[in-house]
Amino acid sequence: PVLRLLEAQLQEQRREHEEEMEALKNQVDLMQEELEKQQQAFLQTLQLSPEVQVEFGLQQEITRLTNENLDLKELLEKLEKNEKKLKKQLKIYMKKVQDFEASQTTAPVERRPCERNMQVAVPRKEKDFQGMLEYYKEDEPLLIRNLIT
Secondary structure, three states, X not given: OHHHHHHHHHHHHHHHHHHHHHHHHHHHHHHHHHHHHHHHHHHHHHHOOHHHHHHHHHHHHHHHHHHHHHHXXXXXXXXXXXXXXXXXXXXXXXXXXXXXXXXXHOOOOOOHHHHHOOOOOOOOOOOXXXXXXXXXXXXHHHHHHHHHO
């Protein structure tokens, strides 16, 4: 029983290995075909006149820059979308702060001085900050009030 189990596992591993080798061989073949196409294009480019070579090089550079430009536009759109989302969140938090402050004016007088002496300690590390802050949910009103003041 144990020998059969080990034998079955070995056959399964062998089958997986063979499938992986086949996939890698196909990938190598595709890469070789692509390399041959690039080499042929390069040799054809070398046979062209210098003016045509320059034009061909410029076309390739224009294509590269266009693709890079499209990537940057996509990134810009993502950042603008994120900015809108963050502005919405800021408005919501500002409203919460206003509501919280309004509720504090109705709170007993002896409770307020105690809260004013509390400060939120935020550990600082030398790194690039991305606008994110970690805090406990129960500290949110105090954190918002301290951020505004």
